[in-house]
Amino acid sequence: MKAIPYVNDEVITRAEKYYIFDWDDNILHMPTKIRLEHKEADGTWKPVEVSTAMFAIVRTDTENYRAPSDGGWDAAFKYFADAPDANYFLCDTIEALERIEHGEKPGPSYRALKKTLREGRLFAIVTARGHSAKTLELAVRVFIKYALTDREREEMMSNLRGYRKHFDHVEKFGTDAEELDYYLSMCHYSGVMDSRFFERVKHDPVYLERIRENPTARFPELAKEYAIRDFVEHIFHTLKRNGVTDKPVSIGFSDDDTNNVRIISRYIENELGRRFEGFKFVVYDTSDRTLEKGRKLVVSMPGKLI
Numbered sequence: 001m002k003a004i005p006y007v008n009d010e011v012i013t014r015a016e017k018y019y020i021f022d023w024d025d026n027i028l029h030m031p032t033k034i035r036l037e038h039k040e041a042d043g044t045w046k047p048v049e050v051s052t053a054m055f056a057i058v059r060t061d062t063e064n065y066r067a068p069s070d071g072g073w074d075a076a077f078k079y080f081a082d083a084p085d086a087n088y089f090l091c092d093t094i095e096a097l098e099r100i101e102h103g104e105k106p107g108p109s110y111r112a113l114k115k116t117l118r119e120g121r122l123f124a125i126v127t128a129r130g131h132s133a134k135t136l137e138l139a140v141r142v143f144i145k146y147a148l149t150d151r152e153r154e155e156m157m158s159n160l161r162g163y164r165k166h167f168d169h170v171e172k173f174g175t176d177a178e179e180l181d182y183y184l185s186m187c188h189y190s191g192v193m194d195s196r197f198f199e200r201v202k203h204d205p206v207y208l209e210r211i212r213e214n215p216t217a218r219f220p221e222l223a224k225e226y227a228i229r230d231f232v233e234h235i236f237h238t239l240k241r242n243g244v245t246d247k248p249v250s251i252g253f254s255d256d257d258t259n260n261v262r263i264i265s266r267y268i269e270n271e272l273g274r275r276f277e278g279f280k281f282v283v284y285d286t287s288d289r290t291l292e293k294g295r296k297l298v299v300s301m302p303g304k305l306i
Ligand SMILES: [Mg+2]
Pocket: 022, 023, 024, 025, 026, 255, 256, 257
């Protein structure tokens, strides 16, 4: 096996590729449950917990299922937000990764996230959950420990040092832990149902206007758009700061929710593709579980829209 160099100088010759990942059923099949009440044969309501897949089916069955009478929808999605006394997201991430170790099939973009990390590329996690950026970043750290082999982690460090040397002109590197901190701090983590995230969106003049103009728009979708735009802008400025102007840049987005795929594709076509003309945008629809990596859609090519 080829020895891994301490610093991979070849990163400079690579095409620029960046990725935006939805988390649930895209990277990992999470065991997180939704709390509901179910109508029994005798007409009484009994608390039940259902999977996200089950919820997609029963959510419209309002005759037999409803949000908990004590706490409503906030209580229903309790495990999708951070709590002072428990970190549901980290526990569920570990459980999902353990199941993969025991032979269960990972999410369709699991390998894409592994490759992104191994290559040391910048990425964003964009999820309709209510967790803080810190919680999502910690879950990525857990993912790195579980999903990457020792050799893959070594490769990641070699690539990270390569980027640091060529882009940040670093000559003396920090410890592996410090370099990993730096890398992960350059990536974005957006739990769009987190109230702090909502505050940010609400204070953005463009989105404030959009919410006002279109009050019926579903907030999670607008917030996802906001998170994606934020990351693409971050990439644009990072490339500019590093003097990268002549290389092809592609940005990938993957989601298993066909509704999100449709909305984000349209957003890229109508806005992002026009605004960031030099970028290629690729959307991966990972809703079909029979396809290994999902369906690839090129939404916008540099200088023109598809
Ligand atoms: Mg999903």
